[in-house]
Amino acid sequence: MTPVIAARNLAKWYGNVLGLSDVTLEIEPGVTGLLGPNGAGKSTFLKLLTGQIKPSIGEVTILGRPVRGDASLYSRIGFCPEQDAFYEEMTGREFVTSLLRLHRFSAGEARTRAERALGTVDLRGDGDRLIKAYSRGMRQRLKFAQAIAHDPEIIILDEPLNGLDPLGKRKLIRLVREFRGEGRTIIVSSHVLPEIEALTRTIVLIHQGKIFARGDIHEIRDLIDSHPHLVSIRCPEPRSLAARFLADGHVLKVDFGADGRSLLVETNDRDEFFGRLGRLIVSDAVKVEEITSPDDNLQAVFDYLVGK
Amino acid sequence: MSPYLDSLERVFSVFWKLSRKARRTKFFFLFSQLPVAVALIIRLNSLFSGRTPATGLYLFTNIIMFFYLQMIILVLALFYGTSVCSEEVEGKTLPYLTTRPLPKSAIVLGKYGAYTAIAAAMTSFGLILSFLILNFDSLSGRAVLALPRYLGVLVFGLVSYGALFTFFGSALKRSVFFGLLFSFGWENVIQYFPGSTQRLAIAHYLKSFLPSPPAGRFAFLTFRLEPTPPGLSLLVLGLVTTACLTLAGLVFSKKEYILED
Numbered sequence: 001m002t003p004v005i006a007a008r009n010l011a012k013w014y015g016n017v018l019g020l021s022d023v024t025l026e027i028e029p030g031v032t033g034l035l036g037p038n039g040a041g042k043s044t045f046l047k048l049l050t051g052q053i054k055p056s057i058g059e060v061t062i063l064g065r066p067v068r069g070d071a072s073l074y075s076r077i078g079f080c081p082e083q084d085a086f087y088e089e090m091t092g093r094e095f096v097t098s099l100l101r102l103h104r105f106s107a108g109e110a111r112t113r114a115e116r117a118l119g120t121v122d123l124r125g126d127g128d129r130l131i132k133a134y135s136r137g138m139r140q141r142l143k144f145a146q147a148i149a150h151d152p153e154i155i156i157l158d159e160p161l162n163g164l165d166p167l168g169k170r171k172l173i174r175l176v177r178e179f180r181g182e183g184r185t186i187i188v189s190s191h192v193l194p195e196i197e198a199l200t201r202t203i204v205l206i207h208q209g210k211i212f213a214r215g216d217i218h219e220i221r222d223l224i225d226s227h228p229h230l231v232s233i234r235c236p237e238p239r240s241l242a243a244r245f246l247a248d249g250h251v252l253k254v255d256f257g258a259d260g261r262s263l264l265v266e267t268n269d270r271d272e273f274f275g276r277l278g279r280l281i282v283s284d285a286v287k288v289e290e291i292t293s294p295d296d297n298l299q300a301v302f303d304y305l306v307g308k
Numbered sequence: 309m310s311p312y313l314d315s316l317e318r319v320f321s322v323f324w325k326l327s328r329k330a331r332r333t334k335f336f337f338l339f340s341q342l343p344v345a346v347a348l349i350i351r352l353n354s355l356f357s358g359r360t361p362a363t364g365l366y367l368f369t370n371i372i373m374f375f376y377l378q379m380i381i382l383v384l385a386l387f388y389g390t391s392v393c394s395e396e397v398e399g400k401t402l403p404y405l406t407t408r409p410l411p412k413s414a415i416v417l418g419k420y421g422a423y424t425a426i427a428a429a430m431t432s433f434g435l436i437l438s439f440l441i442l443n444f445d446s447l448s449g450r451a452v453l454a455l456p457r458y459l460g461v462l463v464f465g466l467v468s469y470g471a472l473f474t475f476f477g478s479a480l481k482r483s484v485f486f487g488l489l490f491s492f493g494w495e496n497v498i499q500y501f502p503g504s505t506q507r508l509a510i511a512h513y514l515k516s517f518l519p520s521p522p523a524g525r526f527a528f529l530t531f532r533l534e535p536t537p538p539g540l541s542l543l544v545l546g547l548v549t550t551a552c553l554t555l556a557g558l559v560f561s562k563k564e565y566i567l568e569d
Contacts, residue, residue, distance in 0.1 A: 014566065050403070050407050051406075051407075052402075052403055052406055052407070053564050053566075054564060071408075071409050071410055071411055071412075072409050073409075074407050074408055074409040074410075075409040077407065079403060079407040081400075081403040081404075083400040083403075083567060085399055085400035085401050086401065087326055087399075087401060087404075089326065089329050089330050089331065090326060090329075094325075098322045098325075098326070099404055099408065101318050101321065101322060102315075102318055102319065102322065102405070102408040102409075102410055103408060103409060104314065104315075104318070104409065146404070
């Protein structure tokens with residue numbers, strides 16, 4: 001069976017800078033998460049998939065047809081770009097309607113579909129406001145609306161959850177799951193692991209322009225979970241708190257901040273550590289002002305995985 | 309309607325509506341009415357000074373058309389023409405257009421059409437108004453018949469300069485800079501060269517449509533113009549426009565625009 005999206009030996013160079021290298025990938029219906037730190041090559045890959053740039057080597061086919069030079073394919077693709085860019089002097093309603101008109105819908109059909117798409121992202125009430133007056137979250141939802149308004153079979157979303165508030169994120173995650181249930185093919189890129197985790201189990205890890213791993217998110221999660229984590233805790237009595245952790249096997253190292261009010265703990269079992277910390281706060285009334293994880297970002301995880 | 313023309317019409321319609329609302333349109337509208345203010349000043353001056361001015365048609369040809377041909381249509385065509393492609397790249401809105409089921413050349417031509425139409429509407433309004441101000445008390449059949457010719461010259465100018473600058477915008481990174489060099493460097497110099505050299509300027513063909521002024525105070529404005537016959541001028545302007553738009557469409561279809569973060 002022909003895959004919905006197929007990339008073969010795909011490489012992209014921007015002058016002397018490598019954007020993507022030797023990517024061979026087949027994508028089937030469902031949600032595929034493209035995960036990688038900033039600058040990993042996710043956007044380059046999505047631009048190649050949508051024919052915005054041409055590969056230096058290799059080819060991309062969508063539904064068995066080469067994407068560049070076949071404009072008719074775009075009626076089956078919805079693309080939500082990463083950039084926060086709009087025709088600012090349009091209203092949200094005009095924006096979606098205008099882009100639908102470019103999909104060859106009649107004026108009436110475009111209006112109906114625009115209303116539906118704006119309703120889907122809860123922007124119907126704000127549809128007549130100028131885009132330049134929209135908040136970041138509204139702008140993100142509007143970008144999503146224009147990507148789905150023409151009912152595409154393939155939806156490509158570049159960092160769609162950026163700038164959304166928790167409610168907005170939850171709503172968008174629910175919508176993506178609904179689209180998956182309808183048998184559509186959705187590609188979502190993100191540099192935030194929990195976001196991808198909430199959307200799909202099928203992920204592609206991309207790093208330094210290469211596909212680093214592909215598979216079920218739980219396998220990747222297991223790898224990531226064995227990565228030693230640093231947790232910074234700000235509290236009035238860091239030494240007393242440190243003493244309680246020292247007996248725990250999952251705590252590898254404890255360090256104190258120069259300000260005398262913080263503690264840096266390295267653990268190889270993040271879940272166990274946070275469980276223990278929670279119990280200390282609740283039952284032993286340990287006072288904690290702030291908890292942060294300095295290396296809880298994808299770059300650190302990737303560095304760890306690549307190094308491993 | 310063929311699918312290509314349908315695409316063209318849709319892009320035109322979207323950008324016609326968008327450009328009517330744009331803030332820059334308000335600015336350019338005011339800018340394109342500058343000759344109206346000049347016409348008013350001339351008129352008021354003649355009323356209050358009591359001196360008999362040159363005929364309205366003479367003043368119109370040699371002052372108002374000079375403003376339009378040497379400055380206003382150049383500036384409008386430069387900013388609208390170069391922005392057809394470059395505003396999509398600089399504003400990072402390009403993916404919204406290039407991921408629609410449209411031929412890429414139709415995007416360029418449709419936007420070019422919309423922007424040229426809006427510029428033509430603005431300048432025609434100012435031209436008609438200044439024509440009426442200078443001629444309202446001496447509106448003869450000859451004067452009225454001359455008006456379509458002036459409007460035609462203006463539209464031809466916007467169409468051909470606009471096409472050239474659309475090509476600049478699709479191919480060059482600093483298109484406005486090169487456009488300014490062309491407009492106020494090349495065009496302003498070459499058109500005054502004697503012999504056939506002046507035929508290398510678009511302005512030469514535009515001025516060839518205008519009546520030759522009698523020798524007088526304003527004769528220096530068309531100094532050394534050796535007009536090309538109107539039919540040939542039209543052909544040359546048509547060829548320049550077609551060539552530039554074809555190149556712009558080709559470049560836009562083939563070129564890879566990188567949206568910088």
